[in-house]
Amino acid sequence: MIQEQADETNRASFQNHSVSDGDAREPIDRSVADRHLLRVCAVLAHELRNPLSVIQGSADLMNPETKADARLQRTLRKQVERMTHLVNDLLDMSRSTNGKTQLRREPVDLKVIVESVVQSMSSTLRGHCQSLETVIAEHPCWINADPHRVSQVLINLLSNASKYSNEGGEIRLQISPQRDQIEIRVIDQGIGIEPDLLPDIFQFFAQSKSQDSLEHRDGGLGIGLGLVKSLVEMHDGSVQAFSDGPGRGSEFVVRFPACEAFDRSFDGSCESDSQPQRSYRVLVVDDRRDNELVLKALVRKIGAHETRSAHNGSAALVAIEVFTPDIVLLDLGLPDMSGLELAREVRKIEACRETFLVALTGYDDQEMREAAASSGIDLYRLKPVSMDMLKEVFRHPKLVSRGGVSG
Numbered sequence: 001m002i003q004e005q006a007d008e009t010n011r012a013s014f015q016n017h018s019v020s021d022g023d024a025r026e027p028i029d030r031s032v033a034d035r036h037l038l039r040v041c042a043v044l045a046h047e048l049r050n051p052l053s054v055i056q057g058s059a060d061l062m063n064p065e066t067k068a069d070a071r072l073q074r075t076l077r078k079q080v081e082r083m084t085h086l087v088n089d090l091l092d093m094s095r096s097t098n099g100k101t102q103l104r105r106e107p108v109d110l111k112v113i114v115e116s117v118v119q120s121m122s123s124t125l126r127g128h129c130q131s132l133e134t135v136i137a138e139h140p141c142w143i144n145a146d147p148h149r150v151s152q153v154l155i156n157l158l159s160n161a162s163k164y165s166n167e168g169g170e171i172r173l174q175i176s177p178q179r180d181q182i183e184i185r186v187i188d189q190g191i192g193i194e195p196d197l198l199p200d201i202f203q204f205f206a207q208s209k210s211q212d213s214l215e216h217r218d219g220g221l222g223i224g225l226g227l228v229k230s231l232v233e234m235h236d237g238s239v240q241a242f243s244d245g246p247g248r249g250s251e252f253v254v255r256f257p258a259c260e261a262f263d264r265s266f267d268g269s270c271e272s273d274s275q276p277q278r279s280y281r282v283l284v285v286d287d288r289r290d291n292e293l294v295l296k297a298l299v300r301k302i303g304a305h306e307t308r309s310a311h312n313g314s315a316a317l318v319a320i321e322v323f324t325p326d327i328v329l330l331d332l333g334l335p336d337m338s339g340l341e342l343a344r345e346v347r348k349i350e351a352c353r354e355t356f357l358v359a360l361t362g363y364d365d366q367e368m369r370e371a372a373a374s375s376g377i378d379l380y381r382l383k384p385v386s387m388d389m390l391k392e393v394f395r396h397p398k399l400v401s402r403g404g405v406s407g
């Protein structure tokens with residue numbers, strides 16, 4: 001299916017860019033081009049997530065005994081994180097230009113989001129010996145927002161503040177209510193922004209041309225701020241950039257409309273550090289051998305779990321009959337049937353009504369998530385799969401409350 005999509009995309013983009021008689025080019029229809037871009041990005045993201053998953057899992061499986069190995073493990077994890085970020089940004093950009101970004105808004109306490117963002121940024125900042133000072137008002141800071149998208153906005157701004165500051169630089173994050181708005185300021189003392197870039201800085205692909213900035217680019221695509229603006233505006237907010245020029249630092253100000261406090265706070269991570277308690281029978285269904293091997297090894301490492309694997313849907317159904325798994329870790333793009341069809345077949349088996357079906361996939365697509373849920377899949381997680389992600393799966397309240405089918 002992915003190959004078909006790619007073929008179709010190749011054909012379509014070739015037609016779009018073909019040259020007619022003389023030097024007159026056929027005009028490219030922007031919306032058609034945007035749709036193709038969305039498809040290409042979706043295919044690319046899917047194809048990259050699989051190898052990333054293998055690298056992430058392998059890094060998690062390393063047992064570093066020397067300082068050099070521990071450093072290698074950290075480097076691998078950092079590179080996977082950076083590539084995953086790029087893949088996500090690409091996909092988000094194409095969604096945004098196609099008006100396909102979806103928000104799941106709810107009243108959230110911005111302070112709770114900030115806490116988890118600061119935590120997730122800590123290793124990046126530590127890696128550059130940079131400090132982050134957070135100044136958060138005492139007053140409530142509730143907004144009606146999609147917590148994950150707001151985290152994305154903050155992470156993009158803080159990542160830039162770090163990327164465009166020198167080693168040892170100081171970054172400041174301020175959160176304060178201003179009348180009917182909540183204001184976020186991200187301030188750095190880094191390389192600053194040239195006056196001619198400032199007005200266009202929120203356009204996709206706008207980047208500084210200066211050599212100094214290029215040294216700091218760190219492989220960026222010029223997408224992050226475009227996404228920040230699009231996400232903030234989808235929340236009826238605004239974003240502005242200020243800088244007194246090169247070498248004089250930068251300041252980004254985001255404003256979201258405030259909302260009434262709600263008595264349930266957003267829990268950015270439902271994880272606890274405890275190991276999963278009981279052992280489960282786990283079936284790994286993935287047609288990519290490397291993914292399968294790494295997944296099985298990860299599952300065994302986080303607990304004494306019995307594992308089996310299958311490389312296609314029909315082999316999975318045979319394995320399920322004899323093995324009766326508690327958990328199936330399921331890739332959705334199988335050679336003989338889709339993971340969704342397989343899930344529906346599994347649900348027809350009496351002994352597997354309670355089996356915990358987890359899609360581990362490279363498809364980051366809302367329709368696919370919904371189709372997965374209606375096919376009986378309990379959890380949908382995006383590759384790359386990490387040890388932490390699997391631990392969260394094994395502690396999931398839905399799985400724990402079912403208690404497994406085999407024990």
Ligand code: ADP
Pocket residue numbers: 160161164188190191192193201205206207208213217219220221222223224225226249250
């Ligand atoms: P990227 O960082 O991947 O190039 P962004 O869209 O996040 O893409 O940023 C666009 C450009 O804006 C950057 O290339 C950089 O020139 C400039 N920029 C963004 N944030 C800062 C900052 N905090 N300090 C200096 N320049 C910045």
